[in-house]
Amino acid sequence: MAARNLFEKVWAEHEVVAETPDTPAVLYIDLHLTHEVTSPQAFSMLRASGRKVRRPDRTLATMDHSTPTRREQLLAEAQIPLDDAAKQVRQLEQNAREFGVELYGLGDPRRGIVHVIGPEQGHTRPGMTIVCGDSHTSTHGALGALAFGIGSTEVGHVLATQCLLQRKPRTFSVEVQGRLQRGVSAKDLILAIIGRIGVSGGTGHVIEYRGPGIAALTMEERLTVCNMSIEAGARAGMIAPDEVTFAYLADRPGMMQGEAWDEAVARWRSLSSDPGATYDRSVTIDASAVEPMITYGTNPGMVLPVGGTIPATQGNAVFDRALSYMGFHGGEPMLGKRVDVVFVGSCTNGRLEDLQAAARVLKGRRVAAGVQMLVVPGSQLIKRQAEELGLADVFRSAGAEWRESGCSMCLGMNGDTVASGAYAVSTSNRNFEGRQGVGARTLLASPYTAAASAVAGRIADPREML
Amino acid sequence: MEPIRQIRSRTVVLASSNIDTDQIIPARFLTVTTRSGLGRSLFQDLRHLPDGRPDPQFPLNRPEAAGCTILVAGDNFGCGSSREHAPWALVDHGFRAVVSTAMADIFTNNALKNGLLPVIVDADTHRWLIDHPGAEILIDLEARRLTLPDGRSSAFPVEAFARHCLLNGIDELGYLQGKLAEIERYEAAHGR
Numbered sequence: 001m002a003a004r005n006l007f008e009k010v011w012a013e014h015e016v017v018a019e020t021p022d023t024p025a026v027l028y029i030d031l032h033l034t035h036e037v038t039s040p041q042a043f044s045m046l047r048a049s050g051r052k053v054r055r056p057d058r059t060l061a062t063m064d065h066s067t068p069t070r071r072e073q074l075l076a077e078a079q080i081p082l083d084d085a086a087k088q089v090r091q092l093e094q095n096a097r098e099f100g101v102e103l104y105g106l107g108d109p110r111r112g113i114v115h116v117i118g119p120e121q122g123h124t125r126p127g128m129t130i131v132c133g134d135s136h137t138s139t140h141g142a143l144g145a146l147a148f149g150i151g152s153t154e155v156g157h158v159l160a161t162q163c164l165l166q167r168k169p170r171t172f173s174v175e176v177q178g179r180l181q182r183g184v185s186a187k188d189l190i191l192a193i194i195g196r197i198g199v200s201g202g203t204g205h206v207i208e209y210r211g212p213g214i215a216a217l218t219m220e221e222r223l224t225v226c227n228m229s230i231e232a233g234a235r236a237g238m239i240a241p242d243e244v245t246f247a248y249l250a251d252r253p254g255m256m257q258g259e260a261w262d263e264a265v266a267r268w269r270s271l272s273s274d275p276g277a278t279y280d281r282s283v284t285i286d287a288s289a290v291e292p293m294i295t296y297g298t299n300p301g302m303v304l305p306v307g308g309t310i311p312a313t314q315g316n317a318v319f320d321r322a323l324s325y326m327g328f329h330g331g332e333p334m335l336g337k338r339v340d341v342v343f344v345g346s347c348t349n350g351r352l353e354d355l356q357a358a359a360r361v362l363k364g365r366r367v368a369a370g371v372q373m374l375v376v377p378g379s380q381l382i383k384r385q386a387e388e389l390g391l392a393d394v395f396r397s398a399g400a401e402w403r404e405s406g407c408s409m410c411l412g413m414n415g416d417t418v419a420s421g422a423y424a425v426s427t428s429n430r431n432f433e434g435r436q437g438v439g440a441r442t443l444l445a446s447p448y449t450a451a452a453s454a455v456a457g458r459i460a461d462p463r464e465m466l
Numbered sequence: 467m468e469p470i471r472q473i474r475s476r477t478v479v480l481a482s483s484n485i486d487t488d489q490i491i492p493a494r495f496l497t498v499t500t501r502s503g504l505g506r507s508l509f510q511d512l513r514h515l516p517d518g519r520p521d522p523q524f525p526l527n528r529p530e531a532a533g534c535t536i537l538v539a540g541d542n543f544g545c546g547s548s549r550e551h552a553p554w555a556l557v558d559h560g561f562r563a564v565v566s567t568a569m570a571d572i573f574t575n576n577a578l579k580n581g582l583l584p585v586i587v588d589a590d591t592h593r594w595l596i597d598h599p600g601a602e603i604l605i606d607l608e609a610r611r612l613t614l615p616d617g618r619s620s621a622f623p624v625e626a627f628a629r630h631c632l633l634n635g636i637d638e639l640g641y642l643q644g645k646l647a648e649i650e651r652y653e654a655a656h657g658r
C-alpha cells in the first residue's frame with residue numbers, strides 16, 4: 001500500500017461512503033461535543049422534525065461560552081446577569097434531558113471549556129473523528145484525532161445520523177526543527193507559524209505538525225499549537241500520537257486497562273505518518289529561532305517578536321484601518337506600550353501549565369497599579385488543581401482576580417468584557433475588532449508575556465522576569 | 467429550501483480583507499436560541515459610529531444598498547468562529563450571494579446550507595467588482611458563471627453536491643438519512 005500520512009489513515013478509517021465527483025464522503029463521527037451557544041437551533045430542528053439523537057452515547061454537552069465566572073452567580077446564589085445567556089443555559093439543560101445526552105452542567109466538577117475537558121476527561125483519543133459547533137475543535141488533534149469545527153446545521157446532521165457529508169481536505173505539513181528557548185512557549189510557536197503562513201494559508205487543508213520540535217512538546221503545549229490551526233485558516237491540526245500522548249492518556253478517567261490498553265496503544269502507534277508519506281504543501285520552522293510573540297493588529301497574522309517594531313504602513317487600507325483601530329503607528333516598538341487589562345485563560349492557554357507559567361512570573365511580584373488582571377482556569381478540575389498547588393494564592397496575592405472556569409473574556413459573552421479603547425494582553429486566540437468587547441484592543445501573547453506585562457503595566461519581555 | 471438558479475442584483479461592496487465572523491455578527495448577539503431576526507445585528511459594530519448612531523458612510527447604510535442581494539467582499543471573508551449566525555444574519559438581511567477571492571472553509575459550508583451562495587472569482591473580476599460598487603451582475607448557479615454588466619463572464623467553482631441541492635431545493639439531511647443502512651453496516655463492522 002502507498003505510504004499514507006496521519007490524516008489519510010484517520011480519514012480512511014471513518015469513510016462510511018467514499019466521495020465521488022458528484023457526492024461528498026459520508027464520514028463517521030466518533031465523538032460529538034456540544035455547547036450552549038451553537039446547539040439550540042440544532043436541537044430545535046430535531047424536535048420540529050420528530051428526530052432523535054441517534055447516538056447519545058457518542059455525544060457530550062458542556063456549558064462554557066455564556067456561563068458566569070463569578071462563584072456567587074455560578075452557585076445560583078445570584079442571578080446570571082444576562083437574561084439571554086441564562087436562557088441558553090436552561091435550554092441546554094432541557095435539551096440534554098429530553099434527548100438523553102450527558103451534560104457537564106453548571107454545578108458539575110467535570111465542567112469546563114469544551115476543548116479543555118474533552119482531552120482532560122479522557123473523551124478525546126487518538127484516531128478518532130471529533131466535531132463540535134466550534135472552530136477551536138482543532139485543539140483535539142493534538143492527540144492524533146481528526147477534529148474540526150462545524151456549523152449548527154451540521155450539528156443537527158451529526159445529532160441525527162452520527163455522520164457528516166464532507167469533501168476530503170488537502171494536507172499541509174508544518175515541520176518544526178529545533179527546541180523552544182527559555183521563556184518561549186508553544187503559544188509563541190503557533191503565533192510564529194501563523195505569521196509565516198498567514199491567516200488564510202491553511203484554508204482547505206488539514207495541518208500535521210511534526211518534527212523534533214513538536215516531539216519535544218508536552219501534551220498541553222501540543223494542545224495550544226493545534227488549538228490555533230483555525231487562525232491559520234486550517235479547520236484541523238493534527239499531531240501523531242507518541243509516548244507523550246500515551247502517558248497523558250494513561251492518567252485519564254475511564255481509560256481502558258490491561259490488555260485492552262495495550263491493544264489500543266499498538267493501534268494508536270500505527271497512526272503515525274508512514275516514511276515517505278506526502279503532503280500537498282509543506283513548510284519548515286526553526287523553533288530555536290522563535291522569540292516571545294505579540295500581535296499588534298486585528299488578526300492573528302499581524303504578529304511580531306515582543307521586542308520588534310510595528311511595520312511601517314505600505315499604503316494598504318486594511319492595514320491602516322487595523323493600526324488605527326489599535327491606536328498604533330508604523331515604526332513604533334511594542335515594548336513599553338500601555339496595558340489596561342490582562343487575561344490569562346481560554347482553550348488556548350487555560351490549562352495547568354499555562355497557569356504555572358503565569359504564576360512563575362507573578363510569584364513575589366504585584367500586578368501594576370491601574371491594570372486589571374483576570375485569571376480564568378479552563379476547567380473546574382484545573383481550578384481545583386491550581387488551588388491545591390498554591391497557584392491561586394500567587395494570583396490573588398499579586399492582585400489578580402481568580403475565577404471559575406469558562407470562556408470568559410476570550411469572547412466577552414458572559415459579561416467579562418474589555419472596555420472600549422482599552423488595551424488587553426490576552427492569552428486567547430483572536431484579536432478581531434470587538435472580540436473582547438466593543439472597541440476593545442486585544443494583543444495576543446503567551447501566559448509568560450501576559451503576566452510580565454501585568455507586572456510592568458506595559459508590554460514587557462518575560463525573559464527578563466524568569 | 468427554495469431552489470436557487472440565478473441571482474441578479476446590484477452589488478454592495480465591503481472591500482476589507484479578513485472580515486471575520488465576529489465582525490459579521492458580534493458574540494454578544496449569539497445568546498439567541500432561534501435563527502430568526504439576526505439581520506438587525508449584521509455588521510453591528512461596523513455599521514455604527516462610536517456614539518451609537520448609524521454610520522452614513524458604511525456601504526450597507528447608504529440608500530443605494532436597499533434591495534441589493536449580492537455582497538462583494540475582500541479576501542478571506544468569514545474567517546474565525548464557526549458561528550452559523552453569520553450566514554443566518556446575512557440571509558436575514560436579504561443577501562443571497564457573497565463574492566470574494568477566498569472564503570473560510572467553515573463559513574463556506576455554513577453558507578451553502580442556508581441558501582447563501584459563496585462565489586469565488588479570479589482576482590481581475592474581483593478587482594473590477596470592488597471598483598464598481600452598485601454594478602448589476604448576474605450569478606448563474608446552473609452555468610457556474612458570474613456575468614458583469616458589459617457581458618464579460620467568468621466561471622466560479624461550486625461543490626457539485628451542494629450545487630445539486632441548491633438547484634433543486636434539497637435538504638442535505640434527507641440525503642444523509644438515506645444512507646442509514648450503510649451507516650449501520652459501518653457501525654457493526656467497525657465496532658462503533
Ligand code: SF4
Binds near residue numbers: 064065406411428
Ligand atoms: S475559550 Fe474562546 S476560543 Fe475557546 S471555545 Fe471558548 S470562546 Fe471559543
